[in-house]
Amino acid sequence: MIKRDAVTGRITVQMTHDEFMTMYRRWQEKPETKALFAKIAAERKERVQRWVAEITAQKTK
Secondary structure: OEEEOOOOOOEEEOOOHHHHHHHHHHHHOOHHHHHHHHHHHHHHHHHHHHHHHHHHHHHOO
């Protein structure tokens, strides 16, 4: 449920845990969300490979 506080004008969203989990799972299944997480995973993998290469280079000195 979306409520607006008459005094402050603030908008609040109130939902049950089940409603939230349903929205969260629906968000997880969106193609753009999956693409975003795939991009983040690829960037993380590249960064870790770079660190491992740097550490290996330092060990061989």
